[in-house]
Amino acid sequence: MRKRVPGRTYLVAVTALVAVSVSLGLALGTVFIPIGEITRILKEGPRQGDTFSLIIWTLRFPRVLLAFVEGASLSVAGVVMQGLFRNPMADPYVLGVASGASLGAVVGIVMGIGKALGLWALPGLAFLGAIGSTLFVYALSTKKGRTDTWTLLLSGIAVSSLVSSLIALIMVLWRERVEEIVFWTMGGLSRASWQSVLAAACYSLPGMWVLWLQARPLNALSFGEESAFHLGVAVEKSKRILLWASALITASGVAFTGPVGFVGLVVPHVVRLLTGPDHRWLLPLSALTGGNVLILADLLARTLRPPLEIPVGVITALFGAPFFLYLLFKTRRSGMDE
Amino acid sequence: MTVGEQFMPCGACDTGESRVQAEVGEIRVKGVSFAYGRKLVLKNVSLDVPAGTVAALVGPNGAGKSTLLKVISGYLRPSEGEVLVSGKPVHRLSSRERSRLITYTGHEPRPSFEFTVEETVRMGRTPYVRSVFSESKEDLAAARAAMRAAFCEELANRAITSLSSGELQRVHVARAICQDPEVFLLDEPTAHLDLAFELLMMELVSRMAQERKKTVLAVFHDLNLAVRYASVLFFMKDGSLVHSLRPDQLSKEIIRDVYNVDADLVFHPATRSWRVVPVSAAVRPATTSPPARYD
Numbered sequence: 001m002r003k004r005v006p007g008r009t010y011l012v013a014v015t016a017l018v019a020v021s022v023s024l025g026l027a028l029g030t031v032f033i034p035i036g037e038i039t040r041i042l043k044e045g046p047r048q049g050d051t052f053s054l055i056i057w058t059l060r061f062p063r064v065l066l067a068f069v070e071g072a073s074l075s076v077a078g079v080v081m082q083g084l085f086r087n088p089m090a091d092p093y094v095l096g097v098a099s100g101a102s103l104g105a106v107v108g109i110v111m112g113i114g115k116a117l118g119l120w121a122l123p124g125l126a127f128l129g130a131i132g133s134t135l136f137v138y139a140l141s142t143k144k145g146r147t148d149t150w151t152l153l154l155s156g157i158a159v160s161s162l163v164s165s166l167i168a169l170i171m172v173l174w175r176e177r178v179e180e181i182v183f184w185t186m187g188g189l190s191r192a193s194w195q196s197v198l199a200a201a202c203y204s205l206p207g208m209w210v211l212w213l214q215a216r217p218l219n220a221l222s223f224g225e226e227s228a229f230h231l232g233v234a235v236e237k238s239k240r241i242l243l244w245a246s247a248l249i250t251a252s253g254v255a256f257t258g259p260v261g262f263v264g265l266v267v268p269h270v271v272r273l274l275t276g277p278d279h280r281w282l283l284p285l286s287a288l289t290g291g292n293v294l295i296l297a298d299l300l301a302r303t304l305r306p307p308l309e310i311p312v313g314v315i316t317a318l319f320g321a322p323f324f325l326y327l328l329f330k331t332r333r334s335g336m337d338e
Numbered sequence: 339m340t341v342g343e344q345f346m347p348c349g350a351c352d353t354g355e356s357r358v359q360a361e362v363g364e365i366r367v368k369g370v371s372f373a374y375g376r377k378l379v380l381k382n383v384s385l386d387v388p389a390g391t392v393a394a395l396v397g398p399n400g401a402g403k404s405t406l407l408k409v410i411s412g413y414l415r416p417s418e419g420e421v422l423v424s425g426k427p428v429h430r431l432s433s434r435e436r437s438r439l440i441t442y443t444g445h446e447p448r449p450s451f452e453f454t455v456e457e458t459v460r461m462g463r464t465p466y467v468r469s470v471f472s473e474s475k476e477d478l479a480a481a482r483a484a485m486r487a488a489f490c491e492e493l494a495n496r497a498i499t500s501l502s503s504g505e506l507q508r509v510h511v512a513r514a515i516c517q518d519p520e521v522f523l524l525d526e527p528t529a530h531l532d533l534a535f536e537l538l539m540m541e542l543v544s545r546m547a548q549e550r551k552k553t554v555l556a557v558f559h560d561l562n563l564a565v566r567y568a569s570v571l572f573f574m575k576d577g578s579l580v581h582s583l584r585p586d587q588l589s590k591e592i593i594r595d596v597y598n599v600d601a602d603l604v605f606h607p608a609t610r611s612w613r614v615v616p617v618s619a620a621v622r623p624a625t626t627s628p629p630a631r632y633d
Contacts, residue, residue, distance in 0.1 A: 083451075086447075086450040087450065088450065088451075212470070213470055215470060215471075216464060216467070216470060219453075219457075219461060220461055220464055222449055222450055222451050222453065223446060223447075223449050223458075223461075224446055224447045226413060226446070227446050229412075229413055229433075230411060230413070230437060230440075230441060230442045230443075231437060231461055231462065231464040231465070231513075231517070232433045232434050232436065232437030232438070232464050232465035233433060233464065234432075234433040235433075272451065272452075276452065276453075276454075276457075277451035277452055277453055278453070278457060280470065280471055
């Protein structure tokens with residue numbers, strides 16, 4: 001058996017990496033700010049009239065934090081969906097959960113709810129869309145507790161295309177809102193503010209905590225629902241908690257950053273490969289790794305061609321899509337879904 | 339009263355709650371029926387297994403043996419009747435309480451992730467652990483002991499995805515032992531094992547019953563294994579319990595009645611048990627269980 005990195009070692013390493021990435025995220029951009037300056041600014045707190053202080057406190061810091069929270073959310077949602085569907089190809093985007101969340105958010109934008117109720121309402125609507133598509137895909141692809149890879153992927157594709165056309169339809173019917181919708185679906189973290197960091201954290205952190213408490217049932221569920229039942233897991237209750245909480249954190253991710261694909265697919269895979277499939281470690285370690293990955297992806301997005309900003313979803317897709325194809329072929333070769 | 343009578347289907351001889359005190363580990367199945375959709379798979383089955391017994395469920399393919407085992411385990415809910423284990427109604431217990439009382443091991447799907455054998459066996463402690471994160475020293479020791487007992491200690495660090503069917507079966511039994519219940523429900527516990535492990539596994543099962551007072555109810559495909567190791571045989575046919583008897587009460591007539599096979603019974607002195615030697619298959623009447631599969 002391949003040697004695993006012990007959970008503790010990985011935890012220390014990834015925490016150090018997060019510290020490095022956060023520092024890079026604060027230092028780099030159209031203007032370079034030296035580390036010494038950053039520590040001074042962080043110590044002093046926000047100060048009027050200081051340009052560096054302004055950049056750090058109103059632009060980069062909330063942005064880095066939002067990237068971290070959303071990267072963590074998407075990765076944790078990916079871990080849970082892969083565990084629940086007993087299928088390494090599952091993730092919030094592949095399954096169409098994120099598309100459902102997008103539809104919810106777009107409906108919110110069109111109805112002006114985002115403006116009227118502020119940042120807090122958008123994730124709520126995204127959540128309705130996410131849970132709707134989760135339950136739909138789950139019902140379509142799972143028979144007697146077994147999930148067939150191809151049915152799962154196809155249901156996900158079907159839901160995603162349905163949602164895309166619905167969003168297109170909404171854009172045609174409400175032309176005056178097109179600009180707002182397009183801006184939102186382009187994704188990215190450029191609209192990050194302290195308010196959005198706070199809102200995202202309020203949705204995501206409790207969601208992730210609830211999911212971590214389900215780590216043991218999730219381990220047992222990897223052996224099939226019947227085995228989990230005999231091991232003393234309240235299967236239906238656990239499944240409900242896992243589905244709803246993962247839809248919630250996906251919705252939070254989608255509402256604040258727009259579509260950012262493949263993080264939830266790739267990160268759980270790599271972490272599982274390195275440290276093993278035990279969800280008690282896999283969930284927190286994937287959260288830290290995913291947060292780190294999205295900070296770095298966002299850093300690339302805004303520093304590759306300054307002052308232009310590439311949508312962060314483009315960056316993650318460029319790295320993630322080949323990985324997805326690799327997995328798909330590997331699954332087919334090993335006949336894993338037989 | 340002979341033992342044979344004692345194990346007769348007890349629907350008629352028992353009137354509900356007459357017995358107040360139940361022994362720990364005793365199984366009582368009372369008038370259980372079960373249907374998959376509109377197909378009636380179990381028809382008013384009643385049986386008793388006293389604590390500390392190895393009992394065998396035998397019968398032709400499609401007789402309802404596995405379904406009965408799953409109903410007793412609590413996984414399937416009977417349309418009629420009830421199941422009591424240690425006097426407690428299985429289908430009304432909490433998940434935790436039920437899984438401390440009963441374990442079930444049968445045909446499981448292959449695991450999708452690379453857990454090690456030791457991690458898998460430790461999951462048997464799920465009904466006991468309190469903390470989300472860590473197991474107690476006792477839990478870890480229990481897992482070690484269970485692996486030793488079920489002959490898979492040397493597999494401890496192997497990935498569960500890399501095991502052969504026989505190795506996987508031993509791991510499942512180890513996990514069941516680690517769960518430390520009063521009742522073991524085993525669906526063909528030796529199906530994938532070679533001759534040596536088959537014997538070792540059956541000796542283990544006997545010891546569990548004799549020394550630790552555990553109750554074992556197992557489905558056997560191999561009638562000879564059942565006759566040698568079980569102290570009571572339950573014969574099922576077409577969803578009904580048709581005979582309950584001790585191995586030494588087995589007769590050619592019963593085998594013919596249940597399996598439609600002419601067989602000889604030969605006493606084997608070394609194992610001190612009867613061997614069933616099938617001689618020829620009688621023509622199967624069209625009304626009995628589904629046709630045998632030739633795959």
